[in-house]
Amino acid sequence: MTELKKSDFEKKTIVDFKRDLINKRKQHGSLIPLLQSAQDSYGYIPEKTIYYISELVGIPSAEIYGVITFYSQFRLKPLGKHVIRICEGTACHVNGAKNILKTLQNELRISIDETSDDGLFTLLSVACLGCCSISPVIMIDSKIYGKLTPDMTKKIIKDYKKPKKQRVFINNE
């Protein structure tokens, strides 16, 4: 079995990921959960983990690569510190998501699937977050912000740029 060098990854994440490999490898259809575990541990799927998983579950790495690129959740590149997901669902589209996207692109100077130069933000799009009654919506990490206006969006981004203790913007105020 190919041994991953300890210098390649943080010691803590190897333990979590390896634990999942041991627990899940014998389960039917474990490939996607293993890929999800790799991504949860490292924030993306490092190339070496693909070979590691391939040896373990007996699926060729090319086939695993095909599975990874099929599903929009999987990333082969690391993300920024904060992940902004803009909802591109129908209700959001109809209620001004385009303007929110333009504001974000302007403020962060990046497009969808890109990370800002300071490594602080990655901008992704999601087909629908299921929060249609508070559209337009964005999700930053796991927090939802709804009923957005371009002004509010700018304020939220400025807030995230501050150190955690200094942040003041809360959605319902």
Add this chain to the structure above:
Amino acid sequence: MKEIKVGVATCGIAAGGMLVYDELKKEIKNNNIDVELKKTGCMGMCYKEVLVEVIGDSDSYLYENITTDKVKRIVYEHIINKKPVKEWIIKSKNINKEDAFFKKQKRIVLRNCGIIDPTSIDDYISNNGYTAIQKCLNDYSAMEVIDIITKSGLRGRGGGGFPTGLKWKFANQAAGNKKYIICNADEGDPGAFMDRSTIEGDPHSVLEGMMIAGYAIQADEAYIYVRAEYPLAIERLSIAIKQCEKRGFLGKNIFNSNMDFKIRIKEGAGAFVCGEETALISSIEGKRGVPRIRPPFPANKGLWGKPTNINNVETYANISWIIMNGPQAFSSMGTEKSKGTKVFALAGKIVRSGLAEVPMGITINEIIFDIGGGIKDGKKFKAVQMGGPSGGCIPASMGDIKIDYDEITKTGAIMGSGGLIVLDETICMVDLAKYFLTFVQNESCGKCTFCRIGTKRMLEILEKITSGNGEEKDLLLLEDLAYKVKETSLCGLGQTAPNPVLTTLKYFRDEYEAHIKEKRCPAHSCTALLTYKIIEDKCVGCTLCAQKCPVNAISGKVKEPHKIDQDACIKCGLCYDSCKFDAIEKI
């Protein structure tokens, strides 16, 4: 005071529900008040979140739009001094401000949402929970259960509308000892959040439905396939499953019977096509979500090649109610061929956005105007989009149509999973068709040539039209491609992908023609065909538009007419919306 309930489903949390909950917890502790603080799911009135219900021994008060700064008054005036804060109450013994929203609803699937604590199995049990499965195990054979569901007339609520009883019968009769139950909680339709709310508000109702289905087809293993974009739903399901396992409701010999039943959660990984049952099965097997040809149907050859029954969340959530109340109670509601109720997610340009569960047969106008409160900002109702990317647009002129699987299909749209996006005069139907086609193009698995390439060519034509470069022959090619994609695609995604284009061509052809012949967007929406201009005579130089502009495209000195730099302008319309002197025009 007995209980205080705070709505903390995803929408409630986004509106600040957890902050309100924490603030209440703090005040209750500081004042040593003897009251139970509970979290609850979505009762459907999303437009009034955060909702807080204060329940006494003989009365209850529902507060709307609560924020953390309002909590102190509720605690001091209502809870401590027994004087409810009237101005924030929407429902009590004497007040019923939102009656219109609930009057025409009949809540079966959503019966517990907003009422029970979804993280408490005891709450579910004390509301008749887990009595239906025990009734089946003790009193009915598998075929008798199937007979009840068949007689109820329940049809698949995911959008297919296939008779549920018949589906279960096929799986029951399929050869083999190993069978599976799958719950499709992928809810990929943009604009749909019925399943999310059901799972977040009442996860046990879904589990119980799956147990009964498992008994009916004699399966011992089940999967719930939930999309990864629903972290709270996944969390609530995990808690519910663990609670059931602890009580012996799941695992070996459930409820002390001969039946073994285990439920596992599988997270989706972001692929709309995985809402299609064979693609979903492929995904659970760890592969790319590529649909398979049917026959063989999953009932005979599904997960790992074994007989499998797949139903949608909403379908399962109906089951225990039907068992306890009898099939006639369900079939007495609805139309001749569409029985029972349907949950709809009202969104878009509607006043009361949220979830409504209504008997089949209600008209579109009743949902939009009576329940939904009509169009917001006083605009005109133009059309309603039903069925997500597989559906279509039904114009306002057909608002009297009764909602029923077959009636909706006749219009060219489909019932779908329940997403109802309401559209007003500011929405361009060509742009909407382009939006859906962009979505489907991204999500096509690529297996079938016409779906993979045909939708791309259709999208290119729509981009041509909305950017002002459309030609008359484009419409002929668009329609031709649409029919061919429908006819030659293997799965539902490709077969229905052209529906938004076909229905908008059918009912709004004049808009397409205006874009092509006059290079004009009647809804003033397509940015390439739009210019915002400041009328110098009317502009007083208040600078408000310049301040609002997100890209700093407006320049001018105070008290002097301003000017928009057309090269920098992104046509967002914020200047137009904010001008108090009508000095900006859209041309």
